[in-house]
Amino acid sequence: MKITRSSSSNNAQYRMRTLTISVVLALAGCAPSNHSRVAESSNHTTQQFYGTDNPFVKEAVYFVMTDRFVDGDKTNNYPEQGGNLPSFDLPLYGDNGETANVGYLGGDLRGVLNNGQYISDMGFTAVWLTPVVDNPDQQFSGGEAIGFGGAFKDGGKSAYHGYWASNFYKIDEHYPSSDLDYKKYTSSMRDQHGLKTVFDVVANHGSPSFTMPVEQEKFGELYDENDQLVADHQNKPPEKLDPNNPLHQFYHTTADIMQLSNLDEDNAQLRDYLINSYLYWIEQGADAFRIDTIKHVPHHFWQEMAARVRALHPNFFMFAESYDYNANFIAQHTLAKNGGISVLDFPGQKAITDVFESSSSDFSDLLPYLHLTHGPYANPYELTTFYDNHDMPRMNASDTGFIDANNWLFTSRGIPVVYQGSEIGFMRGKAEHQGNRNYLGQANVELAKTHPIHDALAGIANVRKSTPALQNGLQANLEVKGDFASFYRVIQKGDIAQTALVLLNKSAKTHRFNISKFLDAGTWTEMRFKQDTQIIEQGESLIAQVPGHSVHVWVRDEKVINESLKAELARLMAFK
Numbered sequence: 001m002k003i004t005r006s007s008s009s010n011n012a013q014y015r016m017r018t019l020t021i022s023v024v025l026a027l028a029g030c031a032p033s034n035h036s037r038v039a040e041s042s043n044h045t046t047q048q049f050y051g052t053d054n055p056f057v058k059e060a061v062y063f064v065m066t067d068r069f070v071d072g073d074k075t076n077n078y079p080e081q082g083g084n085l086p087s088f089d090l091p092l093y094g095d096n097g098e099t100a101n102v103g104y105l106g107g108d109l110r111g112v113l114n115n116g117q118y119i120s121d122m123g124f125t126a127v128w129l130t131p132v133v134d135n136p137d138q139q140f141s142g143g144e145a146i147g148f149g150g151a152f153k154d155g156g157k158s159a160y161h162g163y164w165a166s167n168f169y170k171i172d173e174h175y176p177s178s179d180l181d182y183k184k185y186t187s188s189m190r191d192q193h194g195l196k197t198v199f200d201v202v203a204n205h206g207s208p209s210f211t212m213p214v215e216q217e218k219f220g221e222l223y224d225e226n227d228q229l230v231a232d233h234q235n236k237p238p239e240k241l242d243p244n245n246p247l248h249q250f251y252h253t254t255a256d257i258m259q260l261s262n263l264d265e266d267n268a269q270l271r272d273y274l275i276n277s278y279l280y281w282i283e284q285g286a287d288a289f290r291i292d293t294i295k296h297v298p299h300h301f302w303q304e305m306a307a308r309v310r311a312l313h314p315n316f317f318m319f320a321e322s323y324d325y326n327a328n329f330i331a332q333h334t335l336a337k338n339g340g341i342s343v344l345d346f347p348g349q350k351a352i353t354d355v356f357e358s359s360s361s362d363f364s365d366l367l368p369y370l371h372l373t374h375g376p377y378a379n380p381y382e383l384t385t386f387y388d389n390h391d392m393p394r395m396n397a398s399d400t401g402f403i404d405a406n407n408w409l410f411t412s413r414g415i416p417v418v419y420q421g422s423e424i425g426f427m428r429g430k431a432e433h434q435g436n437r438n439y440l441g442q443a444n445v446e447l448a449k450t451h452p453i454h455d456a457l458a459g460i461a462n463v464r465k466s467t468p469a470l471q472n473g474l475q476a477n478l479e480v481k482g483d484f485a486s487f488y489r490v491i492q493k494g495d496i497a498q499t500a501l502v503l504l505n506k507s508a509k510t511h512r513f514n515i516s517k518f519l520d521a522g523t524w525t526e527m528r529f530k531q532d533t534q535i536i537e538q539g540e541s542l543i544a545q546v547p548g549h550s551v552h553v554w555v556r557d558e559k560v561i562n563e564s565l566k567a568e569l570a571r572l573m574a575f576k
Contacts, residue, residue: 046559049492049569051381051413051472051576056288056317058471060410060461061198061417062124064112065390066132066175067160068439069420072110073177078137085138085216087158092148092433100148100432102157103139105439108175109185115445116193122423122454123410123461127189128198128290130390132175132182133277134167135159135207136218142211143259149434154208154258161390161437162200163292164207164260167223168277186285199286203274203305204296209233209251209261220261222250222273225280230273233261256296265301275305282313291341294320294333302339319343319384319415323391325350327369331376334383345369345383345414352387356405356506357397363485363506370413372475373575381472381576385414388422394436395422396429400549403456404506407551410460411489411502413475423454456550463527463553469500470553474572476565478517483507486515490569492559500527501542501554508548516541518565524554 051057071077079088090103112119112127119127136159145155162172171182180188189195209220212235220233231250233241238255241248250270252262264270278289289309294302309316319342322330327347332338348369355361371380387405388395397405402425409416420440421427424447427435448454464470473489480487485504491497499520505511521538525531528551534542546552560566 046492046497047566047570049474049490049560049573051474051491052379053472053493054317054379054382055315057382057415058468059126059196059288059415060124060464061126061128061384061415062119062122063128063386063389063417063419064130065107065420065437066109066112066129066162067104067107068437069107070111070115070440070442070445071106071108072112072114073108073180074106076108076174076177077104077106078174082138082158085141087137087139087160090139090156090158092146092150094148094434098148098435100435100438102146102160102433104158104160104174106174107439108177109180109182110177111442113180113185113188113192115442116189116195118445118449120193120195122458123463123465124418125194125465126196126198126287128417129200131162131165131200131202131292132171133162133165134170134172134218134223135162135164136166136216138216138219140208140219140259141213141216142208146433149431151432152258159207163202163205165202166207166218166221167227168202168274169225169280170223170227182281183284186287190285190287196287197285198288198290199278199281200290200292201278201281202292203263203265203301204293205257205260205263206231207261208259210235210237211259224273225277231270238262257293265297271301271304275308278305278309279312282309282316288316289318291318291320293323294341294343295322295324295330299332299338302333302341303337306339306341317342321391322346327371328376331378334378336378340378342382342384342415344389344417345385348383348385348414349387349392352385352405352408353395353397356387356401356408357395359398359401362482363480363504364482366408366412366485367477367480370475372413372477372572375575379576381413381475383414384417385409385412386417386419389417389419390437391432392436393431393434394419394426394428397425399425399453400506400508402428402453403549404504406453406457407460407504407506408485410457410464411470411500411504411551411553412487416461416464418457423457424448424451425453459528460551460553467498467500467527467553467555468496469498469555470502473498473500474569474576476518476568476572478515484511484513486513488518488565490560490565497557497559499556499558499560501552501556503544503546503552503554505546505548505550510545510547513544513546513552514541515543518562518568520556520558520560520562520565522556522558524556527553527555
């Protein structure tokens with residue numbers, strides 16, 4: 001570690017002075033901050049600054065497509081399952097030798113658990129799995145046949161993705177092992193690797209339910225916790241369902257998404273069925289929910305669901321997919337009157353990919369989606385932020401583009417979510433049925449450990465993991481323009497006080513930052529690389545040379561004293 005003195009206030013060249021290791025330890029410490037304890041914690045009049053006090057905001061989420069991650073147990077693959085409509089290994093072939101697959105490929109809970117340390121070492125603290133509930137065992141014979149690169153077609157697909165539930169209470173046989181059920185998996189991830197589990201829930205639909213030449217087992221059917229049939233579409237189109245038939249009462253009589261059964265959330269018995277299943281999975285160890293297709297289900301369902309869940313599990317965190325790029329539209333789900341459910345930041349996703357897929361882009365294009373003031377969200381700091389997922393083309397960026405995107409994702413507001421394989425730029429630019437969902441596998445996990453994207457991701461993700469200001473601190477922008485961005489993240493709440501100064505460089509060359517605006521005097525320690533320390537006196541600047549495609553995070557573990565910064569933070573507090 002190296003400690004240097006800043007320059008005088010005229011912002012001339014600053015002089016360097018190496019101190020003895022004992023002085024280093026006394027002034028700065030050699031390790032990341034121990035939660036930045038305020039010495040004067042007894043002073044109850046200290047002004048509070050924070051983005052949110054929701055505890056889940058400290059997490060960073062690694063998104064795993066369960067069947068497509070790693071096959072840790074060959075005994076649960078069932079390659080012969082499905083009979084004349086097999087569900088295992090169903091390749092799609094492109095014109096240029098490219099392949100995708102719409103069958104099961106073997107990923108399971110054991111494969112995730114075996115790589116829990118790999119995920120934790122990258123700096124993640126939670127794992128989101130695609131649904132693990134029971135799904136049909138055959139490929140779907142109805143609908144339009146899927147082909148390479150196709151979309152909104154289900155013919156010939158299996159339920160490898162998990163979103164075609166036939167029993168919301170039962171784990172699918174493809175995922176557990178004889179010695180690893182879901183409850184043991186969640187506890188092992190938590191106890192062995194410090195990883196929480198995000199459970200993926202669906203309320204809008206079950207499985208494909210009509211247009212089959214011959215009715216198929218489990219398709220259009222729902223079973224309860226005792227594995228008893230409670231609903232059956234009976235291969236009838238929605239308009240042919242009989243409201244007086246008890247087996248039809250869980251379904252709307254109008255179609256919604258392709259041939260998927262359209263669950264009727266106005267039916268009280270169905271609401272109980274679904275919500276009780278969600279509560280069951282919490283009992284099995286789920287720490288949070290990701291909600292699928294939330295915009296297809298009316299607000300009253302989510303109001304009831306959120307109230308019932310939080311009555312038993314206060315502050316239980318939920319974030320939802322409302323696949324829409326209109327912030328005003330998706331923000332409605334975050335309001336307390338609609339259940340107070342966070343959302344995946346799709347406007348942010350578009351902005352991030354637009355910027356980091358192009359080397360000629362401008363950082364300022366990221367500013368509008370943040371909504372730090374006058375925004376539509378209940379709290380923008382609680383949004384889950386990402387740049388790609390399983391339903392859209394992978395980000396089509398260079399290695400440095402992925403590195404720059406991750407540096408932004410893990411330092412700006414929100415809860416970062418990274419899709420499996422992005423740590424190596426896996427299948428970049430490919431859509432859902434062009435390879436986006438291809439099997440990752442253990443070989444790629446091992447390859448990732450020496451990949452430059454992985455190394456840079458682990459670096460900044462672990463800084464966020466140890467830096468409270470980057471988790472739930474207010475974001476006060478300095479200059480976000482061209483190839484460079486600088487902003488503060490500040491938390492001052494309870495016995496925690498910390499300011500993080502983030503300096504981002506997405507150009508290829510080293511850039512010299514000279515920061516004086518809002519800068520507090522004191523000891524600033526750089527957390528991303530060598531943990532150099534600068535002692536800043538009143539009126540001086542912090543000067544840092546940030547390499548190309550890199551980030552510095554300078555941290556000061558004291559209360560804010562700069563009156564201009566206090567005023568800016570107070571302004572930001574008023575709008576969050």
